[in-house]
Amino acid sequence: MTNITRWNPVNEFEDLINRYNRYFGLARGNGEREGKDLFSRSDWAPAVDIRETPEAFRIEAELPGMSKDDVKVTVQDGVLSIRGERKQEEETNDSKHHRVERIYGSFLRRFTLPENVDENSIRANFKDGILSLTLTKAEPAEPKAIEVDVQ
Structure with missing residues (x-):
């Protein structure tokens, strides 16, 4: 059985426009910038999964x-x-390229860390094209009572 896919030239045109906009850091058609957690323009952004356990992110x-x-990987002022x-x-x-779909260039992803992360215990591991970061949770700081003298 053969699957037939109808070619739609509009899809390729939209892809071209999206690449142009991404290259120049322009807004998307819906008015949002690509990747809300990007603070600066990047050529591409890697896919990221974030999970939480009782001990760590x-x-x-x-x-x-x-x-x-x-x-x-860096941490500064509560931003990873x-x-x-x-x-x-x-x-x-x-050789000649017939089609290039993979995106090349620089990237930057930034994440604001929750207050309960111990920034000094972040561990990184890189294997098979996956960067794994473990962010250990810190014990919550107990509120400190301050005596106030009334005069």
Whole structure:
């Protein structure tokens, strides 16, 4: 049995417009910027899953074709940043591209950390194109009572 897909030239035109807008950091058609958690323009944004357990938060980012040397993770002022660049392979004279769908270039994802995360205990692991971050929860700080003298 053969599946037949009807070609729609409008879809390819929309894809071209989306790539143009993404390249120049322009707004989408619905008025929103791409990726609400991006603070600066990026060429692309890796897909991210965030899970919570009673002990920690776990962030997993898909970074296929990249190595740990291509990625930098930082924490500053309660914001976790994942930054990197996926480089395109050099073209050779003995091959030509018929279609390029993967996105190359730099990216930046930033996440505001909850107050109950211990910033000093964040661990990172990179395996099979997946960056895994473990953010251990801190014990909640007990409120400190302050005596107020009435005069």
